Amino acid sequence: MASHLDLFKLLLPLSLLLLLSSSLTDAEGLKVGFYSNSCPKAEAIVYKEMKRVMKLAPSLAGPLLRMHFHDCFVNGCDGSVLLNGTTRSPAERDAIPNISLRGFGTIDGIKEKLEKACPGIVSCADILALVARDAVVLTNGPYWEVPTGRRDGRRSVALEALRNLPPPFFNxxxxxxxxxxxxxxxxxxxxxxxxxxxxxxxxxxxxxxxxxxxxxxxxxxxxxxxxxxxxxxxxxxxxxxxxxxxxxxxxxxxxxxxxxxxxxxxxxxxxxxxxxxxxxxxxxxxxxxxxxxxxxxxxxxxxSMVKMGNIEVLTGSKGEIRKKCAVVNY
Missing domain, CATH: 1.10.420.10 (Peroxidase, domain 2)
Incomplete structure (x- = not known):
């Protein structure tokens, strides 16, 4: 039986599928199906967990989509919005524009599932991108292919979030x-x-x-x-x-x-x-x-989501693949 995602793909115009699978998806070293060999069930694991979460807490769809946006606009899509800060060194998630963000537990839960299936393979930055897509799909929105291959950053500074996220009162x-x-x-x-x-x-x-x-x-x-x-x-x-x-x-x-x-x-x-x-x-x-x-x-x-997801990404040997999304590897 065809899955919900398969049905969405069938409904997409061929022109869009071709566009999302072409040059946009190759930007900055990302590509659709990056984990096809190293963790072939990665996207299915994310979707299954998101389906469970959305059934229990459908109001998280908006915050999880917003989290990907807030990650990408501050030093690129590197998962830095997920890092915990300290009293002396507040992180992005401690900044005023991010205090209202919700869904960190969902990301942590998905990361745990992926670590069990494929230890040290799937980045937190890619999880954010996939979760954002699935949040939209599971609220009856469009499906798009998500280029993956991002690596996680090791730096998160509250002041940089304040400077790089557009406030709601701007025109x-x-x-x-x-x-x-x-x-x-x-x-x-x-x-x-x-x-x-x-x-x-x-x-x-x-x-x-x-x-x-x-x-x-x-x-x-x-x-x-x-x-x-x-x-x-x-x-x-x-x-x-x-x-x-x-x-x-x-x-x-x-x-x-x-x-x-x-x-x-x-x-x-x-x-x-x-x-x-x-x-x-x-x-x-x-x-x-x-x-x-x-x-x-x-x-x-x-x-536009694919374009945004390509902002200043870390690929190749840059950054790391975090074992836990809230802390850097030691």
């Missing part, structure tokens, strides 16, 4: 030119990867100023839909740092194109989301998602 131009372009990504990647906000939740603290103190005068962002603004105020009181709010209202557990519809309706949490409307190419892309199937978005998302 499109600031995110594009300040964070994406330096990493080799472009405007379309901003538009497409922003669509990942179709799954998951956010703490009120990430957008509280937008609803209570937008310009420092106790006002709200005038670009917010007034009915949505009131709903946010009902859920989030001033200085609320614990309440979680759906990023894609009514559809936060399903990977689809409804996020773009909410941007057009001005019903999104972050300034970074709403500012998509300031860029003509982004606005045109959003308009196309209103009608028909999400095929364009699904295809594009896989391509």
């Amino acid at each position: 499109f131009s600031q995110i594009l030119n300040g964070f994406f372009v330096p990493k080799g990504l472009n405007a379309k990647d901003v538009i497409v990867l922003s669509g990942g906000h179709t799954i998951g939740t956010s703490h009120c603290s990430s957008f509280n100023d937008r609803i209570y103190n937008f310009t420092g005068k106790g006002d709200s962002d005038p670009s917010l839909d007034k009915f949505y603004l009131q709903k946010l105020k009902d859920k989030c009181k001033p200085k609320d740092a614990t309440t979680l709010v759906e990023m894609d209202p009514g559809s936060f557990k399903t990977f689809d194109a409804s996020y773009y519809k909410n941007v057009l309706k001005r019903r999104v949490l972050f300034t970074s989301d709403q500012s998509l409307l300031e860029y003509s190419e982004a606005k045109a892309y959003l308009q196309r998602q209103i009608n028909g199937s999400p095929l364009e978005f699904f295809n594009d998302f896989g391509v």
